[in-house]
Amino acid sequence: MNTRYTMSVSPDFPPKDIPGWYIFNTWLQKLLGVAIHLELYDSFHAQRTAIRNGEIDLIYANPYDATVLVREQGFQAVVAPVGVSDETLIAVNENSRCRTVEDLHGKLRIACTDDPEVNLIGNILLEPADLDNQQISKTMVDSYVLVAKSLIQGNSDVGFFLKAAYDSFSSIIHDQLRVLISSDIQIIKHALLVGPPLAGKHSLIAEGMLAMPDNEKGKSTLQGMGIQAWEAVSEEDTEFMIDLLDTLQT
Amino acid sequence: MLDMSEEQVSEPCLKTELLLHDGSRRNVRSVDEEVPFPDGCLIFSRTDLNGVITDCNQSFVSMSGYDEKELIGQPHCVLRHPDMPAAAFQDLWDTISRGDKWNGYVKNLRKDGRHYWVYATVIPNKRNGKMVSFTSVRRKPSRKKIDEAIKLYEEL
DSSP states (O other): OOOEEEEEEOTTSOGGGHHHHHHHHHHHHHHHTSEEEEEEOSSHHHHHHHHHTTOOSEEEEOHHHHHHHHHHHOOEEEEEETTOOOOEEEEEETTOSOOSGGGOOSOEEEEEOSOHHHHHHHHHHHGGGOOOGGGEEEEEOSSHHHHHHHHHTTSOSEEEEEHHHHHTSOHHHHTTEEEEEEOBOOSOOOEEEEOGGGGGGHHHHHHHHHTGGGSHHHHHHHHHTTOOOEEEOOHHHHHHHHHHHHHHOO | OOOOOGGGSOSSOEEEEEEOTTSOEEEEEEOSOBOOOOTTBOEEEEEOTTSBEEEEOHHHHHHHOSOHHHHTTSBGGGGBOTTSOHHHHHHHHHHHHTTOOEEEEEEEEOTTSOEEEEEEEEEEEEETTEEEEEEEEEEOOOHHHHHHHHHHHHHO
8 A cells, every 4th residue: 555645834824825835745746756645734733733643744844843843753854945034023903002012011912823933932022011921911813814803803902923924914904003023033934844754755855846946847836835945954954943942932 | 352442432431351251351341322122133143162153143243243254253252241240151151051041131242332231041052962052042121121130230
């Protein structure tokens, strides 16, 4: 019986890129000559459960989850997108009187998703306001659109967003919100990781993906995922990213 | 070790001789002017086990006032401000040398003698179970925490 592998994508990708990831999966199956099923999850929680159960063999992971996958599940990073870093943004309702983080006083209602990386950086961006846990209440919703909705309807004071998700909103949504602060970290990014069952194909995957911009089929596949090109990620690059995230977890 | 050239520091400045953790001494000049931490940025650097800078990001370069080529290869204490008590750095070195994480509020000295406050986290980097380097990330502290740190460091 032929083995079928499972690939997944961090749930924070823009919904418009879903068809692109299916096309990429087809491309990858041809490259490797194996069957791969693309499994997409609505939430980080659901995806993490699948990871813990050993159901994922290949994943385009956010740096936070990559840390766990590399340290605890034996995954290896293969490539990362060129010129795309993960930035976090805190927005308020357009009518909010707050212009800076330091303007946030008293009780603060935060709307966020369960994206661990965005929530980590969002909390760090709020630190200059010097709020304690008693002053903060968080409402977790299923998508960044719902974070925006919560702000627009006045149900929360600030919202945490992955910048790429915020940027993909329509002008109707943008017009009702205002960016309070945006991170400029530049060095935290998603990466494609392979799990132990596909470790033997690490080089083949890396070579194939790095060569994608060299032909029309590869180029259009990349475009469908909103990615320009891939760059190789070494073991030390991954370890560095893990160290970096480790320093931020305080 | 780099010393600030006189023409880069505004007058009137304070001249101080620092005693560093390795026993060496360094003359620095400082002026009483704070440069605000840039919103949204993280300052990152990595050093070898002796505290010599091996890698840093653009935010680190911009806030220090040095060029990147001036920083790489220099000991991290090139940024040490005379108002920082030696005890704070002793605690830092003791902590990370044990393999633990260190956090604290730090007043850093720029090349031009001005300063900037950070909330710093330093961790030892381990590869195959062996400590090989240190990573430090600095982020923007609240004004309240800075004021508390100023008071505390005056007493140390």
